[in-house]
Amino acid sequence: MSLETLSASKSFGGMLTKYKFKSAALGGLxxxxxxxxxxNASQGKxxxxxxxxxxxxxxxxGTQKGGFLREAADEGIALIFPDxxxxxxxxxxEDDDWDFGTGAGFYLNATHPKYAKHYNMATHVTLELPQVIEAAGIPVDFTRQSIFGHSMGGHGALTLYLGALTNSPKTKQFRSASAFAPVANPTKCPWGQxxxxxxxxxxxxxxxANHDATEMISRIKDNVHILIDYGTGDNFYKQGQLLxxxxxKAARDAGHDEVQVRVRPQDGYDHSYYFMSTFASDHVHFHANFLKA
Amino acid sequence: MSLETLSASKSFGGMLTKYKFKSAALGGLxxxxxxxxxxNASQGKxxxxxxxxxxxxxxxxGTQKGGFLREAADEGIALIFPDxxxxxxxxxxEDDDWDFGTGAGFYLNATHPKYAKHYNMATHVTLELPQVIEAAGIPVDFTRQSIFGHSMGGHGALTLYLGALTNSPKTKQFRSASAFAPVANPTKCPWGQxxxxxxxxxxxxxxxANHDATEMISRIKDNVHILIDYGTGDNFYKQGQLLxxxxxKAARDAGHDEVQVRVRPQDGYDHSYYFMSTFASDHVHFHANFLKA
Known part of the structure; x- marks a missing residue:
C-alpha cells in the first residue's frame, strides 16, 4: 500500500499533495x-x-473550490480529501446514473454481492486512509480527527461520526462533524433509497439503523458536536433530497440542544460550492475548537 | 446586446451571475x-x-478557484470575469493548439485578416463589457475600475492598464493593475511570439510597442500602481515564458520605484490556482486601496 505522489502544490504556506495507492478496501483498485x-506540520503531528x-x-x-485551505493553514490543521x-x-x-455507482459511493460498505468487493468507502475513509498515511510517516495525528462534507458527503460525515459513537469502535472517534446541505435522512429521499x-x-x-443520520441521532445519548448549514434556495433541498x-427534530427529541446540534438555514443560498465557500471559514473554525482543545 | 442570465448563485452575501450576449466586438458570436x-451594491454603484x-x-x-469573492465581498467591490x-x-x-486561438485570445485586437473579425478581446473587455453592463442597469461604477489577471491574463491586465495610460484614451483608465505569474515580456517568450x-x-x-508590458513600462513616465507575484517553483517561469x-528591470530603469511597481518572488509556489488563492487577499486589498480612495 505504498503511496505514489501524483502532484504537489504549495498553498497558503503549506503543501497540497495528490496521492495514489492500491486500495485493499476498494478491492485492489x-x-x-x-x-x-x-x-506547522514540519514541527510535529x-x-x-x-x-x-x-x-x-x-x-x-473540495481542494479547488471549497476555500478550506486558507482556514486550515491559519488553524494549523491537515485536510484529507478522499474520492x-x-x-x-x-x-x-455502475456508470449508468450520476447518482449511483461511480462518483456516488455514499461512504458505506456495500453488502450486495455485486458491490461488496469494491464499494467499501466507509472502511476506505475511516481505516485505510489513516493507515496508509501513518505508514508513510506523514505527520498527521489521527487521535485528533474531525469530519465534514457536502450533500452526499454531508451524509457521509454525519453517519461516520455518529457510527463511531454507536458501533463497537471500529475506528478512532471523530471529535466533531459538520455538513453543508447534507442528505440528512436518506431512507426518506430518492437519492438515499x-x-x-x-x-x-x-x-x-x-x-x-447505521446509515441514516436522522435515525442514528434519535438513539444517541452521548454529547455530540454537530454543525449543519443549508441554503433555502437549494433546489435539492426544495425537492426533499436533504431533509x-x-x-x-430527531436531535431535539433525543435531548440534543443547540450547543450540541446547530442547524442553520442560510437565506437564498443554493447547493453549489459558492454557498459552501461562504461558510467554509465557520466550519473549519468550528472543528478547530475541538481539534485543538 | 441584451444580457441573458444563465445562472446566479448567492455567495458571501453577494450574487455571482453568469451572463450571455451577442458580442459585436467578437464578430457577433x-x-x-x-x-x-x-x-452593498443594493445601496448604490x-x-x-x-x-x-x-x-x-x-x-x-477565477470564480471557482481564485478565492477572490470573499475579499471582494468584504471590500464591497464588484468583480468581472470575462472569457x-x-x-x-x-x-x-483555431482549435489546434492549447496556447493559441480558442482559450488563448491574449486580450488584444487582432489585425491579421484571419483573426481580425473575431479576436478583439481588448475591445470586448475594456469597452463592450462596461457598455452592456451599464446598459443593463447593473450598479457598477466604471469610473472606479482596476484590473488583474493570471499568466496570459496577467499580460492582459498589465498591457490594458498601461495601454490606457499611453494611448489616446479609448477607455476609462484603470486605477491599478496586478498580476499572478504574468507573461510579462511576451515578445521575448514562445507563448507571446x-x-x-x-x-x-x-x-x-x-x-x-502596445502589447508587451516590459516594452510599455520602459516608456511610461506617469505614476503607476502595479503589484506582481510569481512562484519560484513555477515551471513556466523556469522555462522563460514569464520573464x-x-x-x-525596465520599470526601475524608467524610474518607477518600489511604491509604484512591486514584483514579489514567492518561494516554492507553482503556476496553479493554489498559488493564486494564497495571495488573492493581498491583490484584492491592493486594488481596494485605489478603488476606494
Missing amino acids: DAQFNLFLPA VPVLFYLAGLTCTEDN TSPRGAGIEG KAFKGYFQGGVEEAA PENFL | DAQFNLFLPA VPVLFYLAGLTCTEDN TSPRGAGIEG KAFKGYFQGGVEEAA PENFL
Whole structure:
C-alpha cells in the first residue's frame, strides 16, 4: 500500500499533495486522495479534518473550490480529501446514473454481492486512509480527527461520526462533524433509497439503523458536536433530497440542544460550492475548537 | 446586446451571475462572462475589478478557484470575469493548439485578416463589457475600475492598464493593475511570439510597442500602481515564458520605484490556482486601496 505522489502544490504556506495507492478496501483498485499539510506540520503531528465530497465529485472539488485551505493553514490543521467512490470496478450498470455507482459511493460498505468487493468507502475513509498515511510517516495525528462534507458527503460525515459513537469502535472517534446541505435522512429521499437498494442486500431496511443520520441521532445519548448549514434556495433541498428539518427534530427529541446540534438555514443560498465557500471559514473554525482543545 | 442570465448563485452575501450576449466586438458570436456584485451594491454603484484568466481557461476558473469573492465581498467591490477568447469563430486551425486561438485570445485586437473579425478581446473587455453592463442597469461604477489577471491574463491586465495610460484614451483608465505569474515580456517568450505572429499582420514587431508590458513600462513616465507575484517553483517561469525580472528591470530603469511597481518572488509556489488563492487577499486589498480612495 505504498503511496505514489501524483502532484504537489504549495498553498497558503503549506503543501497540497495528490496521492495514489492500491486500495485493499476498494478491492485492489487504484485510489486517489488529496492531503493538505499546513506549514506547522514540519514541527510535529497536526490534527486532521476529513472533507467528503458530494455526488459526481472527486478528490479535487473540495481542494479547488471549497476555500478550506486558507482556514486550515491559519488553524494549523491537515485536510484529507478522499474520492467519492471506487473507480473502474467494471460492475455492470455502475456508470449508468450520476447518482449511483461511480462518483456516488455514499461512504458505506456495500453488502450486495455485486458491490461488496469494491464499494467499501466507509472502511476506505475511516481505516485505510489513516493507515496508509501513518505508514508513510506523514505527520498527521489521527487521535485528533474531525469530519465534514457536502450533500452526499454531508451524509457521509454525519453517519461516520455518529457510527463511531454507536458501533463497537471500529475506528478512532471523530471529535466533531459538520455538513453543508447534507442528505440528512436518506431512507426518506430518492437519492438515499436508490443507493441503499443498490448497495445493501437488505435494501433500505438494512441501511436505516447505521446509515441514516436522522435515525442514528434519535438513539444517541452521548454529547455530540454537530454543525449543519443549508441554503433555502437549494433546489435539492426544495425537492426533499436533504431533509435537514427531520434531522433537527430527531436531535431535539433525543435531548440534543443547540450547543450540541446547530442547524442553520442560510437565506437564498443554493447547493453549489459558492454557498459552501461562504461558510467554509465557520466550519473549519468550528472543528478547530475541538481539534485543538 | 441584451444580457441573458444563465445562472446566479448567492455567495458571501453577494450574487455571482453568469451572463450571455451577442458580442459585436467578437464578430457577433455569443460571449459569456461572470459578474460578482457584493451586498452593498443594493445601496448604490460599486467599484469594479476585472479578472483576466490564463491560457485554456474560461470565465469560470477565477470564480471557482481564485478565492477572490470573499475579499471582494468584504471590500464591497464588484468583480468581472470575462472569457479568454471568442468561442466558435470557425477559423481554420483555431482549435489546434492549447496556447493559441480558442482559450488563448491574449486580450488584444487582432489585425491579421484571419483573426481580425473575431479576436478583439481588448475591445470586448475594456469597452463592450462596461457598455452592456451599464446598459443593463447593473450598479457598477466604471469610473472606479482596476484590473488583474493570471499568466496570459496577467499580460492582459498589465498591457490594458498601461495601454490606457499611453494611448489616446479609448477607455476609462484603470486605477491599478496586478498580476499572478504574468507573461510579462511576451515578445521575448514562445507563448507571446506565437500569439503575436498569429494575431498581427505585422507579427511580433507590430505587437512590441502596445502589447508587451516590459516594452510599455520602459516608456511610461506617469505614476503607476502595479503589484506582481510569481512562484519560484513555477515551471513556466523556469522555462522563460514569464520573464518578470525583465519587467522589473525596465520599470526601475524608467524610474518607477518600489511604491509604484512591486514584483514579489514567492518561494516554492507553482503556476496553479493554489498559488493564486494564497495571495488573492493581498491583490484584492491592493486594488481596494485605489478603488476606494
